[in-house]
Every structure is written in structure tokens, then in C-alpha cells.
Amino acid sequence: MNLKQIIFTAIQFSAFCLLSLNAWALEYPNKPIKLIVPVAAGGPNDIFARALAPKLSASLGQAVVIENIAGAGGNQATAMVLHSPADGHTLLLHGLAYAVNPSIFGATSPYAVEDYVAVSMVGKGPLVLVVHPSLGVKTLRELITLAKNKPDALSFASGGTGTSPHLAAELFKSLSGTTMVHIPYKGTAAFMPDLLAARVPLAFVSPLVVKPYLQAGQLVALGVTSDKRSKGFEVPTVAEAGLSGYAFDAWYALLVPAKTPGEIVNRLNQVIETAQSEPDIQDKWHNLGVELMPGSAKEATAYVMSESHKWVKVVKEANIKPE
Numbered sequence: 001m002n003l004k005q006i007i008f009t010a011i012q013f014s015a016f017c018l019l020s021l022n023a024w025a026l027e028y029p030n031k032p033i034k035l036i037v038p039v040a041a042g043g044p045n046d047i048f049a050r051a052l053a054p055k056l057s058a059s060l061g062q063a064v065v066i067e068n069i070a071g072a073g074g075n076q077a078t079a080m081v082l083h084s085p086a087d088g089h090t091l092l093l094h095g096l097a098y099a100v101n102p103s104i105f106g107a108t109s110p111y112a113v114e115d116y117v118a119v120s121m122v123g124k125g126p127l128v129l130v131v132h133p134s135l136g137v138k139t140l141r142e143l144i145t146l147a148k149n150k151p152d153a154l155s156f157a158s159g160g161t162g163t164s165p166h167l168a169a170e171l172f173k174s175l176s177g178t179t180m181v182h183i184p185y186k187g188t189a190a191f192m193p194d195l196l197a198a199r200v201p202l203a204f205v206s207p208l209v210v211k212p213y214l215q216a217g218q219l220v221a222l223g224v225t226s227d228k229r230s231k232g233f234e235v236p237t238v239a240e241a242g243l244s245g246y247a248f249d250a251w252y253a254l255l256v257p258a259k260t261p262g263e264i265v266n267r268l269n270q271v272i273e274t275a276q277s278e279p280d281i282q283d284k285w286h287n288l289g290v291e292l293m294p295g296s297a298k299e300a301t302a303y304v305m306s307e308s309h310k311w312v313k314v315v316k317e318a319n320i321k322p323e
Helices: 003-027 044-060 072-082 096-108 140-149 164-176 188-196 207-215 262-276 279-287 297-318
Strands: 033-037 064-068 090-095 116-125 128-131 155-158 181-184 202-205 220-224 250-257
Touching: 033 044, 033 072, 044 064, 044 090, 044 116, 044 207, 044 250, 044 262, 044 279, 072 090, 072 096, 072 250, 090 096, 090 116, 096 164, 096 250, 096 297, 116 262, 116 297, 128 140, 128 207, 140 164, 140 220, 155 164, 155 188, 164 181, 164 202, 164 297, 188 202, 188 207, 202 207, 207 220, 250 262, 250 297, 262 279, 262 297
Parallel strands: 033 064, 033 090, 155 181, 155 202
Antiparallel strands: 090 250, 116 250, 128 202, 128 220
């Protein structure tokens, strides 16, 4: 076989592969889709997943089945999806912990941020610093004073090492000069019973989870973590309440393994973008204090990567280790 024949054969083979890939993408999806949530049911990831699943199902013509797989700050679910076929039939709805965990777990992390692409950003929003009424503090300044007077006497709950509630608290500790004990759980919903029973006195919690308990007087809100007040949630920011320079937003994204064909990634992006343009989803996100983040899969992936780079320094300075 001469050089021309080799080149011609290579071109034919490449064209065949491209046609096969396009055909595969056109057939997608050809079976039910799993939407994996890396925390227990009831947390913000889960709430977003259950709002979006019917929209995806209607657009894609296949059932979208939600599976909650909690453990290791989301690492268990993330590793499982990574080892599933990269064909768009297994999706992961993760949050900030996805971008941060590789820095925390180091060589023991079961994945790297580059192992996934973000199909679409689901949204971002603040957390709320809440305390149990029995703690006896009604303002942020009172909490800081108490924490400084009693180093390591206070504990705070989180949905696991590296999750948004954990990182928000670590940033709070750093800027306020306080020390408190971290109590990790398997998701926000897992720690709420202990928070409501005062077995752990404080936590940073998503507004969509904590709002009913604030209205019932079961918890006290001291501040929202964003740099501006959350719409529909009349609580001062942490910075306004007395901790200058503090700002933190939790974000959520729909992810698939990086080897997933681009045609499938783009189709999923279009479906999510369409769903989030519908009035009922926009109203729900607005009522939950969540900001929509429309854009392409490329833009979403770039955002997640930038967040990963940003938090490397914070993890190192705070000496955050797996627990």
C-alpha cells in the first residue's frame, strides 16, 4: 500500500467514525437517564434535580430517574458516574464541592476536575448563617464575640468536607478570627434534625431549605453570605451584619464525563437552557433566591474550572483535610 492509499484509507476511516458518532448522538437517548445527586434527599442539589427532571424527560422522551448517592463529600457519586458509560445516560448534579474536593483529597481523590465537562450551570445563590435560639445570640456580632470568648466551644454542621456549607464556615472563621469545630454530615438534609434539636448550634444553610424553620421561629438567621441581599429573603448580608469583606455564593451544575460526545453535551445544554427559560422554573429559582446562569457548555466548564483554581489557595491556607 503506497502513501496515497494510506492517506485515503485514513480519511475514509475518520469519516466512518464521524458518521457513526453522529448517528449515535441522533439516537440519544435510547433508554432511561439516571440523574445522580451526590447528597441525601432534601438538600438543594436534590431540590434542583427534582424540579428539572420532568423537564428533561419531556424534552428527551425518556424517563429521568433521580438517584441520591451520599458519601465522602460527594466523591462516592462522582467516582461512580465517572466509571459509567460516557453516553449521556448518567448525569451528575453537583455543586461547589465538585470543584474543591480534588484539592482537599489530593492524591486520594477519585477524580480530577478535568475528568468532567459541565453541561450547564443550574444556578448560584447565597447560604444563610443560622443559629438555634437556645444559643442565645441574635446578631452576627454577638456570635463572633461568643466564639472568640469560647474558642472551639461552638460547633457547626455541614453537608460534608468541602461542601458549600463547610467552605462558607471556613471563610467566616478566617475573616472573623474565630475557631469552631466542624461536624460533617452526608448532606444538608442529614444535619437539619440535629440543628433543629440544638445538638449542633449553627450552620450555613441554603435558603430554600431553611426558610420554613425561620418563619416558624425554630432557627434565627444572622446573615446571608452573598455580597447583596437575597431577593424575597429579608436578611442582611454577613458583611452588613458586621463581618466586612465576607461574600460567598454556592453554585450548582449538571456534569457528564469528559469523554461524552460533544453532540450529546450540546443537546443536553439546549434542553437545560430551554427548561430554565420557562416561567415556572424562573419563578421557582427566584423564590428560592437562586440566580440563573445561562450559557453554553463551554462557558459552564470554564466557570467550574475557574472556581477550582480559586479554591486551591483557600483549601491550603485553611488546612482543610478529609474528615
